[in-house]
Amino acid sequence: MVSANKSEYDVDLTVTLTEAPGADSREFHLRSAAGILSPDPESMHSNLPDAPAALAAVEQFGEEIFFPEPRPDRICTQQYGGPQVAVVTGWFRGRKVHSQFSRTDGCEIARWKTLAALLGNTGGSTGAV
Numbered sequence: 613m614v615s616a617n618k619s620e621y622d623v624d625l626t627v628t629l630t631e632a633p634g635a636d637s638r639e640f641h642l643r644s645a646a647g648i649l650s651p652d653p654e655s656m657h658s659n660l661p662d663a664p665a666a667l668a669a670v671e672q673f674g675e676e677i678f679f680p681e682p683r684p685d686r687i688c689t690q691q692y693g694g695p696q697v698a699v700v701t702g703w704f705r706g707r708k709v710h711s712q713f714s715r716t717d718g719c720e721i722a723r724w725k726t727l728a729a730l731l732g733n734t735g736g737s738t739g740a741v
Contacts, residue, residue, distance in 0.1 A: 618703065618706060619643075619702070619703040620645065621643045621644055621645050621650065621703070622644055622645055622646060622647075622704075622705055622706075623642060623643060623644045623667065623670055623671075623674075623702075623703070623704055623705070624642075624643050624702045624703040625641070625642045625643075625670070625700055625701070625702040625703070625704065625709060625730070626639060626640070626641055626700070626701050626702050627639065627640040627641075627642070627660075627698055627699070627700050627730060627731060627732065628698065628699045628701075629696065629697075629698045629731060629732050630696065630697045630698075631695070631696055632695045632696070633695060638732065640659055640660045640730075640732055641657065641658055641659050641660075642658050642660055642663060642666050642667060642670065642730060643657060643658050644658070644667050647667070647671065649663055649664065649667060660729065660730065660732060661729075661732060661733055662729050662733060665729035666727075666729040666730040668729075669726065669727050669728070669729050669730055670704065670727065670730055673726050673727060674704050674705075675704075675705075677711065677723060677726060677727060678700070678704055678707070678709045678711050679707065686719060688717040688718045688719035688720070689717060689718030689719075690717060690718070691717060691718055691721070692715070692716065692717075693715030693716070693720070693721040693724070694715045695715075696714070696715055696724075696731075697712065697713070697714050698712070698713040698714075698724075698731045698732070699711070699712050699713075700712075700713065700727075700730070700731075713727070713731060
């Protein structure tokens, strides 16, 4: 990172994934500049299981997922998808990101599936909806 206010990358995200309450967390990184994944082995480079798919998902859906417009009319199904929780922090196109993902209802499960590759592709997620 260049400073506390911006990153040298267009996408500079850290994902902290916890599979279940009390379980150890895993940390993943996704970094890219101009759509190219960070190849620098000296830095904390992109270490997701499928970093190209994660970058594609973030490039396509990042704006609406990380910076959603309020929707008071949104209705979410009451279903439970699992105990997984992921916290995504960092930078996306110059904007600070701090988003939490869970699988506690239909809307949250849809968010999780949309960015499954970024979240480590765990918990039965199959990718974008």
